[in-house]
Amino acid sequence: MPLVSVNRRQLLQRAGLAAAATASPAWAQPGKGASSRSIVVAQPVDFSQAQQDVSKDFLIGSRAAWQDINLRGGVRGRQVQHLTLESDGTPASLRTALDSVKDNPSCVVLSGSVGDHVASQIVALSHQLGLGIPHAAPWLQNSSLDIDDKTFPIFAGRQEQITYALKSLTTMGLKELGAIYATAQDYTAYHADVERIAARMQLKLQLFKAAGDLRALSQKLTPQTPAVLLFVGGTPELAEFTQGLEKQSRQRYIVALADVNLQTMLQMGAARNTPVIATQPVPLVNASLPVVRSYRETLSRLFDEPPTPLSLAGYIAARYTYEVLNDVDGPLNRQSVLAAFQRRAKLDVGGFSISFDAQRRSGNYVTQSMMTIDGRLVG
Template sequence: MNLRVHPLSPRRRALLLSAAAGAVAPAALAQSSRAPARPLKVAQIHDASAAQQDVSKDFLIGSRAAWQAINARGGVRGRPVTHLNLEVDGSEASVRRALDSLRDDPACVVLSGTAGDPAAAEVVRQLERENLPIAHVAPWLQNSSIEVDERTFPIFAARQEQIGHALKSLMAVGIRDVGAVYASEADHRLYREDVERTAAALQLRLQGFPAHGDLARLGQRLTPGTPAILLFVGGTPELVQFTRGLEKQQRQRYLVALADVNLQTVMQMGGARSTPVIATQAVPMVTASLPVVRAYRETLARLFDEPPAALSLAGFIAARSTYEVLAEIEGPLTRPGVLAAFQRRGALDVGGFRVSFDPRRRSGGYVTQSMLTQDGRVVG
């Protein structure tokens, strides 16, 4: 199915989110005569709030593409997969309603690919508080400060790892002063600890700049004493607003963004015209030759009118990592059995994307960087 809508329009976002929500893959329906009557349900919670819809939309497209491809090859051990999408608005109450809808549905055996970060963190908290025994696999959990228990299995590098990777690169060329720009009060509250802890560990001098409203105005008001290197903690639209303010500055600035930012969209929105932007990614480059990346590009090109992007690759990998464990379970695919299988699994290779959990029950082997140059190119 091709949706040919301008990539930045609200209509495009609405169409893609609604098309993905609650959809049963057509391939699964086509195989219903050969598969068991009761399909296997895999639930995905996605945050469609204004602050997270860009992240969730891309992540959801990647996951949806993966499950459609899996169904086209026969599903999980011959059972078609219903990719059950649960839209939330990021609030505690909306996450609770989503989890309540799964509680009494035994056909739903796993929760996979929660996006974005605030919703993923809220799911972690509520699963532990309510003692709901379901595996929470490959969430887009960027907050390094969130403690995870035996139900949650993060496979992507968290924000602290991304910041550390980016700042170490700057240290290699003698940079000792860095600024941290927080796109909103919520970003400042959620992620300040991660940023300050990482900067202290690297012995960097850090200045914080929480936004109080207009990000373009904040960019205009930076003083000559502000560090030339600025770590930006926020999403793609907010980054574009901030760079428009930086265009008024005479001093050259360099922005380091994190994995929530889509550089292609920054370019399409006319941002960063005079400010180089470096973005960390928690997945391989979308041009990489790894088997999982090649499968992602082929599947995306076949099913969606969408360019490859790091966040949709992350969604694809989230679904594929879930499938790999489900496919190896012996015996009935039940919610307790699936949770036990993930708890036993110490390492996983998803087409070259390697997953192995540390003592904090996190895995984050991949951090890569791309740069948006002033002439509009994205280079690795």
């Protein structure tokens, strides 16, 4: 059974992210192809080792959408310069990236910030730096974060995902839940959110923190460990964790969240005798909704990449941003664009419904896929 480790992520960083960068046209690259009539849509992206799996797919989906939008005439006749703001996940790096567009009046919106750490940091940094730029469709999974009037999350957070995944189990008498944190960073960032959600669902929670070896952690589980385990981490870590579960005599059920790609997990050598449920705040990639059909056609035409939930999310983020930009009253600038986002209470993006609540979130759309005990993927 192959090891799933940092080496896998390093390979993805060299190959996958490089492919995402070179496959897009000149106008999508920083500092290239901009004209006086173009507008800039900036996308902060976390290229750190821990987030590159998520970032690669999400970015490809967004780039496919913006390339297609430009081929069809852009926004109100103006081409869009899709500017990637690279970050290594640290606040200092993100601050530098945001400083690069702070005083560029052509940059009218931040769209599709990814992953969760970066999206959360931008909410605070936007106020500190006085950006005044609307922040549209970030990959914001933190259910507890206070949202300001310039941030417009359209994807369901952890609370909605966990509730959706566990609702059928709670009706069957689920009382206990194990929470597995893949890294110390995951525990620090997410444990308060998970504990609050478990308390709200009246579930007794057992916490497990990995210390670098997820296979070893899974082999230490006892008969008293809950049968249902919530896994908080990425795809490579979950694949490694399932390998250790092979030696467990008790049947376990794993609930993973939106950062996990089940197809990639299987390719990484995950054990196939443990059912895994993975939530996603977008439609299934084989759904018949118009936005999914458009995504699949655009992706196959412009990129040599398979459909994934994360790239579909990136595509939807860009399409949502485009719909609002295309409906701006008057000239396209930060003030008019922000007013357009604040005015939009409800929007349908090809069957994906966006409707903001009193907390300024639109996050009630959740689907799930399952890897069955015989290794099949079921939507």
